[in-house]
Amino acid sequence: MQPLCAVDTCKRKCRGICCCCGKYLCLDHFKEHDDRINSQVTPLGDQLNEIADEFSKIVVDDIIVHCRQVLDKWRDDSRKTIDLFYQEKCKELEERCIQRVNDQQKQIDNTKVKINDLIREREATYEDIPLLTTIVNDIERDVNRFKEEGIIVDTNPLIINKKGLIYIEEWSLDEVDLPNISFPYEEIGCSIYVLASNNRFLLLVQNSNLCLFDRDLNHVKKYSWEHDIICDICWSSTLNIFILVTDKDGIFLVDENLTSIKSIETIEKKNWLSCTCSNSSLFVTTNSKGSDIFQFNVLSSFNLTKQWKPETSCGIQEYIYSIANNNETLAMIIANTTTTKKVRIDLRSSTTLDQLWSLNLYDTNAPAKLISRVCLLRCDEWLVADPSGSRLFHITKDGKIKQSLDDKLKPMNAVLFGSNILAINTTKCVNFYRV
Ligand SMILES: [Zn+2]
Ligand SMILES: [Zn+2]
Structure with a gap:
């Protein structure tokens, strides 16, 4: 009908x-x-x-002028650094000159005393004459040289180490093509799966040292880490600081140059697992069945904005493995706790945690420590590293699997370093690919 x-x-x-x-x-x-x-x-x-x-x-010149302020500030700061160094050296020059004058004066005075003694006592011998002549001639030569040339000041030109100094974004409409995983162009050893980057530096952990690498993958700085195991790191572009989340020791702030490390006292110590930062908030998940998401305000001393509990954060029987921010959204890797774990990725609104899409990724019986982590690629796409299945999932911005790539190296974590370097962490090493 x-x-x-x-x-x-x-x-x-x-x-x-x-x-x-x-x-x-x-x-x-x-x-x-x-x-x-x-x-x-x-x-x-x-x-x-x-x-x-x-x-x-939009007037492009206005934008350029606006953005150039960052370069101008860098130039002013650099000049201040040079000025400070210059003043230090001026002071040193002054001290050395005065020292020189004093020493020379002392030498003249001593010699004068010696000669006057000889004159007064009429005790000069034939041998004294060449010796005294040499001393007086030397003094004359030194005084003349000092009068004409002062003291020697030698300088070397200041060579700017261009690596890692300034990063200028290269915007691309092209989505990332996953590289041939077998051929990284560089490999750096590491001890655990955590890594994070801002546009200038990549931070990873080698033998309980925090290590900083520039975009040419030069080892720039090392800092000995004396706290508990680091579970996750994210970068706050608002505060210009790395945020390190530990298992039991709380959460730490580490500046870009690894010169200062301090714990965030306003945040209590919990079993934290994963973190991500938006312009205004730090989101941290707990390592527990029915994971909570704690949202802290980065603009007001990390005061707690909201604690998202299950069923809003995830199901009561579920874990949040990994969380990553992009614009107004959060990507979350969520798994249930049955024997065969079902692992999925959700995209949520970062203001309400409402689900925008959800995608089942895989089922696994692998041990709990082999958890998937998610990282943001260009053009709002996502990359999920799945160590239990030794593969990478490339996810489109509307929540479809674009590509699944076998990676025998058990990828644990990944991060896009700047706009065109993909770093994939296999726990033993980080492999680098141009994308
Ligand atoms: Zn009708
Ligand atoms: Zn219709």
């Missing part, structure tokens, strides 16, 4: 099926349905026109 039109109040028979949504509709309602869909395009067109209009009004 021919079905009726899907509109409740309509008694007419269906005359067609809408390909967009699969609804059975009569002719009138089909037209109405079609009009309604098409009418939604017009406001989008209007919106885009407005955006295009705004975009066309």
Whole structure:
């Protein structure tokens, strides 16, 4: 029998099926349905026109001037550093000159006493003359040289080590193509799976040292880590600081140059597992069944903004393995606690934790420590490292698997370093790929 039109109040028979949504509709309602869909395009067109209009009004030179302020500040700061060093050296020069004058004066005085003694006592011998002559001539030479040339000041030109000094973003509309995993262009040893980057530096852990590498992968700095195991690291671009989350020792702030490490006293010590930062918030998850997400305000001494509990954070029987922020969203790797764990990735709103999409990734019986972690790629796409299945999942921004790539090295974690270096951590080493 021919079905009726899907509109409740309509008694007419269906005359067609809408390909967009699969609804059975009569002719009138089909037209109405079609009009309604098409009418939604017009406001989008209007919106885009407005955006295009705004975009066309942007004066590139203004943007350049605005962004150049960062370079100008860098130049001013650098000049201050040079000035300070220069003043230090001026002081040193002054001290050395005065010292020189005093020593020379002492030498002249002593020699004068010696000669006066000889004159007074008339005790000079034939042998004294060449000796005294040499001394007086030497003094004369030194005094003349000092008068004409002062003291020697030699300088070497200041050579700027360009590596890691300044990063300028290279924006790309191109999505990342996953590299050939077998051929990293560089490999750096490490001890645990955690790593994080800002645009200039990559931070990883080697034998309980925090190690900093620049974009040319030069080892820039090392700092001995004396606290508990680090579970996760994220970068706060608002505070310009790395945030290190430990298993039991609390949460630490580490500056970009690894010169200061301090614990965030306002945050209590818990079994933390994963962290991520937005412009205004630090999100940290707990390592517990029915994981909580704690949201702290980075702009006001990390005061607690909100504690998201299950069922909002995840199910009561579920763990959040990993969390990563992008714009107003959070990507979360979630697994249940049954013998065969079902692992999925959710994208949530970072303000409400409402689910935007969810994607089942894999089932596993692997031990609990082989957990998946997620990292943001270009163009709002995601990369999930799955050590239990030795593979990488490339996820599109609307939550589909774009590619799944076998990686026999058991990838534990990954991070996009700047816009075009992909670092994949296998616990023993970090492999680097250009993407
Ligand atoms: Zn339809
Ligand atoms: Zn109808």
